[in-house]
Amino acid sequence: MILTDVFALGVALMIPMLWAAYGETLMEKAGVLNVGIEGVMLIGAFSAALGVEYGGGIYAGLGFAIVAGLLSGIVLALLYVRIGTDQIVTGIMFNIFAFGLTTTLAVEFVRATEVTSFAQVEIPALSEIPFFGEVLFEQNMLTYAAFLAAPLVFYVLHRTWYGLYARSSSEYPRAAEAAGLSVWRLRYAAVIGGCVLTAIGGVALFSSSGGFVSGLTDGRGFIALAIVILARWNPYWIVAASLLFGVSEALQFQADRIGPLKDVPPDILVMIPYVVTIVAVVIARASRYPPAVGIPYKPSAKAS
Secondary structure (H helix, E strand, O other): OOOHHHHHHHHHHHHHHHHHHHHHHHHOOOOOOOOOOHHHHHHHHHHHHHHHHHHOOOHHHHHHHHHHHHHHHHHHHHHHHOOOOOHHHHHHHHHHHHHHHHHHHHHHHHOOOOOOOEEEEOOOOOHHHOOOOOOOOHHEEEHHHHHHHHHHHHHHHHOOHHHHHHHHHOOOOHHHHHHOOHHHHHHHHHHHHHHHHHHHHHHHHHHHOOOOOOOOOOOOOHHHHHHHHHHOOHHHHHHHHHHHHHHHHHHHHHHHOOHOOOOOHHHHHHHHHHHHHHHHHHHHHOOOOOOOOOOOOOOOOOOO
């Protein structure tokens, strides 16, 4: 069935952007705007390729990517939080740096030709449900983990002391400091944790692509930024928005099976996810960023 195939592929394609959007949500809720999300995803994908090449498999690649995300987070946290650089300019420069670094190193170190995908896991009984079974319950473990992460991220942001304090640092950081909180430390944790989740998105992209090539992310990090705005920083709506973009991307691969799209030029089909991104940003123009997002913070008394 065409509809089933489109949505099943759409679910697979949404996962890299979903992980990246989770990471960006953590950071923005703490007051940090990470425009370098594309670069972190690219480094995560490249690290996954290294793990396959030298670690023996895709799970080693996942471990490599988590470490790379951790290191990227530390670097960006120092730049964004400690030094207080302009977050938009720094993020753009980080993207350029990541593209150049991974492209150069891939030529020397990445030659993996073995299967690099996570194994598909069918959930008994649930996978037999018409439509939903094939779409949702015949995926890999990283996909299942991405869906299970939505309530976890929501819980961390809205039901824990850290989430409460982090959100205060993006709304009224001076008041948070007056209450005895370290805005810097809250943002350090958010940036590092957010980059780890974003790097996992890079692993998902590498796995679904079957290999690493220069510029593999191809704008998906920026789409994840749009998803966060469209979903208004709600992890559950982030899942829905990610599915929208995943399905819009899947259409270009299934176009020859869909009557109205058969005669559409391929270049137009490739544009679909990016057109959807522009439309989504326009629709979400009323979304209000927390007041302190993207603004470096200087403590009155450096206790951080």
